[in-house]
Amino acid sequence: MNKLHSKRLNTSLAVLIGALSLGGCATTAVEHQTIASKADPYENVNRNIFTFNDAVDGYVAKPISDTYKWVTPQFVQTGIFNFFNNLKNVDVIINDVLQAKFAQSAEDTGRLIVNSTIGLGGLVDVAKDVGLKQNDEDFEQTLAVWGVPQGPYLVLPLLGPTTARGIPGAILDTAANPASYVGAPIQLVSLLNTRANAQSSLDFVKEGALDPYVFIREGYLQTRDHLASDGKSQAALDVDNELDDNKVSFANDKKVVANNDSAASNKANYTLRLSSAEQTAGTFNGVTRSFDETTKSFENANNKIDELAKQRNSNKLKKVK
């Protein structure tokens, strides 16, 4: 589950959330009532798994990761991070090509070669000093570019947040990452390192979030969207519309508006209050659909890359004009 992993500590919110392998931090026990969120139809199940992951993280992952951080010197931690980060470039390069980003794939190949040789097998990130910036691509982003729908937001036991499209994406990422083919002890180090690096992000969530579950969900979905669209897609929140809505409603009779709203939300609650079993079944359907779509899109991979390359070229020409 490469995509859910990695990424360095960072002082700001943003990128952090994508890094969570275990969505960890304390949640207060609240009444499990479903709130309509288009992207998260299985919120009840997801919240339960989130709480479970959080407990596992608190009892198992965090103590081990804290010990690892305590006994391992910083330069070793950095080296380990760089090593796995460098191997990830293989996956990045494949996805550059699949998204017809040929110039970027050349840059990332250069990165891989420089770091694997001069950078002592990836332990030192020489490429960064040379000015080769690291690109972030993976199969989930490729599927997004190819038009596979995102599907519902899911929280997987132990693995954390993803989407229906993210599951086939993560499986392909794992297959494309050389780190997946080494022995279990190295895998364990990779896992530890990822968890240790996520600590500051987890602290940030714990300190700042009023509802950590929603915070991580929103942060995760927005970050993935931002990456898939290469920063072009904006978090969909039209400030003007929001303000206009408020103004319009103010002009109306307050009571009527409130009643309508509560009636509507009751209805939404009613229709969304499915049993856990039904929700789980729905989740599996969503994921199966996503696998089907993934298979289909790989059948047409060649055409897709050609189309994307043409699009990119015509965009470039337009810019020149």
Add this chain to the structure above:
Amino acid sequence: MFLWGYWVMGLKNVKLVAIFIGLLLSMGNVFAADAGVATAKQVVDKFQSELIAVMKNGKQLGFTGRYDKLHDSVTNSHDLNKIARIVVGKEWEKLSEAQQKKLVEVFSRLSIASYAHNFKEYGGESFTIDSEEETTRGGVVVYAHLSIPNDKDVKFEYHLKETDKSWRIINIVANGVSDLALKRSEYTSVLQREGFDTLIAKINEKIDNYSKL
């Protein structure tokens, strides 16, 4: 000789003209400052430099010191009233006037406290404004980035709206994550699931934690 004199005269004129233009410009600046019309970019720039200044003295100031210093910086550059209203979405109308007032008050305190907590020390970070863009509906987006030594840059977008003839920040998007959208999901979720009193209690708890950390 004559020609030389003429040349000197010309030079003097040029100098005079230059001084005059300089004077005009500076007067223009004085007028602009008098009217208090800072551009959206200036608002962001001022806020960022005040934030860096607080970070540099972060340790000596302590949480309370940082909070006090940032109080004016944040309230003068952000439209906290509007932000507080947007983060609760449609729930705003269901709140009583007293509740709305309370929400704006605690929300403002939380916003300042989270800045005071998250920007407590300086490690060579710097803000740079990259560009600015007008939106179709009269807003301005200022694009900036934070450079952190030995780490990736964080890209910021400041969304500003003009309120009472001054530009105020209404949303900050960091590396593609919209603070307003994120907060709105959280606040509406807590309001719907647990009600207004719990929301206020949770906000107060966060402020309290920030002051202790």
